[in-house]
Amino acid sequence: MLAKKTQYALKALTYMAEQHSAGPFLIADIGSKKKIPIKFLESILLELKKAGILNSKKGKGGGYFFNQDPSTIQLATIMRLIEGPIALLPCVSLHFYKKCNDCNEKKCGLNKIMKEVRDNTLSILENRTVQDLV
Amino acid sequence: MLAKKTQYALKALTYMAEQHSAGPFLIADIGSKKKIPIKFLESILLELKKAGILNSKKGKGGGYFFNQDPSTIQLATIMRLIEGPIALLPCVSLHFYKKCNDCNEKKCGLNKIMKEVRDNTLSILENRTVQDLV
DNA sequence: CTTTATCCTTCAATTTCAATAGGAAAATAT
DNA sequence: ATATTTTCCTATTGAAATTGAAGGATAAAG
Numbered sequence: 024m025l026a027k028k029t030q031y032a033l034k035a036l037t038y039m040a041e042q043h044s045a046g047p048f049l050i051a052d053i054g055s056k057k058k059i060p061i062k063f064l065e066s067i068l069l070e071l072k073k074a075g076i077l078n079s080k081k082g083k084g085g086g087y088f089f090n091q092d093p094s095t096i097q098l099a100t101i102m103r104l105i106e107g108p109i110a111l112l113p114c115v116s117l118h119f120y121k122k123c124n125d126c127n128e129k130k131c132g133l134n135k136i137m138k139e140v141r142d143n144t145l146s147i148l149e150n151r152t153v154q155d156l157v
Numbered sequence: 158m159l160a161k162k163t164q165y166a167l168k169a170l171t172y173m174a175e176q177h178s179a180g181p182f183l184i185a186d187i188g189s190k191k192k193i194p195i196k197f198l199e200s201i202l203l204e205l206k207k208a209g210i211l212n213s214k215k216g217k218g219g220g221y222f223f224n225q226d227p228s229t230i231q232l233a234t235i236m237r238l239i240e241g242p243i244a245l246l247p248c249v250s251l252h253f254y255k256k257c258n259d260c261n262e263k264k265c266g267l268n269k270i271m272k273e274v275r276d277n278t279l280s281i282l283e284n285r286t287v288q289d290l291v
Numbered sequence: 292c293t294t295t296a297t298c299c300t301t302c303a304a305t306t307t308c309a310a311t312a313g314g315a316a317a318a319t320a321t
Numbered sequence: 322a323t324a325t326t327t328t329c330c331t332a333t334t335g336a337a338a339t340t341g342a343a344g345g346a347t348a349a350a351g
Contacts, residue, residue: 024242024250027340034259037267049296058259063341069298081297082349098270108158116158125168125192132290133171136232136281143277147270156266161309184328197310203329215328216318 029106031059032067036076036101037156040093047079047086067105074104094154099145101153109148110141117141163240165193166201170210170235171290174227181213181220201239208238228288233279235287243282244275251275 025033034057039048050068054061068087071077078090089096102109103118113121114128115137128134159167168191173182184202188195202221205211212224223230236243237252247255248262249271262268 024247024253025245026338030246033267037260037265047296051296056259060341062343065297066299066341072297079297080349081295081347082351083295084350085296085348087297111159112164113158119158125190126171131171133167136285136289140278140281143281144274147274147277151270155270160307181327194310196312199328200310200330206328213328214318215316215326217320217326219318219327221328 025102025106028063028067029102031057031064032071032101032105033098033156035059035064035068036071036093036096036153039087039089040153041157046088047084048088049086053087070105071101076101076104089153092154093156094152096153097149098151098153098155099148102148109144110137112137115141117145159236159240162197162201163236165191165198166205166235166239167232167290169193169198169202170205170227170230170287173221173223174287175291180222181218182222183220187221204239205235210235210238223287226288227290228286230287231283232285232287232289233282236282243278244271246271249275251279 035053038053038057039046042048050065051061053059053068054064068077068079072079072087072090075090076096077087079085079087099109108116108119110116110119112123112134113119114123114131114134122128123131123134126134169187172187172191173180176182184199185195187193187202188198193201202211202213206213206221206224209224210230211221213219213221233243242250242253244250244253246257246268247253248257248265248268256262257265257268260268
């Protein structure tokens with residue numbers, strides 16, 4: 024199960040992508056529509072901004088908006104950014120790999136199956152974008 | 158990423174299934190071979206026993222052994238038992254479903270994609286057994 | 292120069308996770 | 322019987338992560 028933070032991030036992006044306007048969108052609006060605590064959401068959006076996914080404008084008429092076209096933002100990117108590894112085991116992760124100290128990965132049946140799960144999951148999450156959420 | 162507890166459970170079962178003998182296997186042996194803290198492993202194996210996956214015998218010559226044929230134990234069963242939900246969101250979980258309060262699940266793009274991930278993952282985890290780990 | 296809204300740091304509550312301690316109960320061997 | 326071995330059970334601890342709040346700084350607009 025994804026952490027609440029990740030769920031919130033995905034929901035917020037979904038909301039933004041669903042709107043007809045390109046923004047900017049207020050934290051308070053996103054939060055009330057998607058039932059996300061404002062202050063928590065604030066930190067999440069800031070993180071997305073620092074990663075270059077979103078951009079923002081301060082003051083009246085300000086808010087958050089996409090810094091890239093939503094159709095270019097992979098869901099896998101968001102999840103790795105907020106959640107961390109997508110794989111189920113460290114020894115099977117592409118971006119957060121850690122060597123297994125109790126088995127030979129080449130021969131390990133668990134490793135093999137978990138890699139299969141990973142590849143299946145990535146084939147979806149790396150080929151769907153924020154645009155596909157609408 | 159799976160919790161350490163779940164990783165340990167899978168590793169312990171892998172170890173047991175790999176042996177030529179049918180056991181019983183000592184907690185201490187499994188723990189030292191798979192680098193799992195003994196006391197932690199103890200509670201995990203007990204949990205697997207209470208769920209009917211394993212059985213045990215006390216005293217000299219005792220230990221843990223399979224209560225069912227490893228080829229009948231789905232990996233999904235183990236994961237749900239120790240980890241909980243396999244799905245990435247509550248609103249797409251089959252065994253731990255929780256309704257979404259901020260979207261219409263029928264129309265939600267996030268819901269749709271996460272269901273796809275879930276189905277893909279389950280198609281592997283429900284069709285691979287502990288026996289497939291060797 | 293007031294209002295609006297994001298930015299940033301700090302902090303706090305709670306929960307979860309990982310692991311340990313210590314002994315009770317059961318089985319076996321002597 | 323008694324000692325040894327091994328699982329069973331309860332409780333607790335310590336650390337870390339999660340979730341979220343407080344309060345003010347900064348920037349933009351009117």
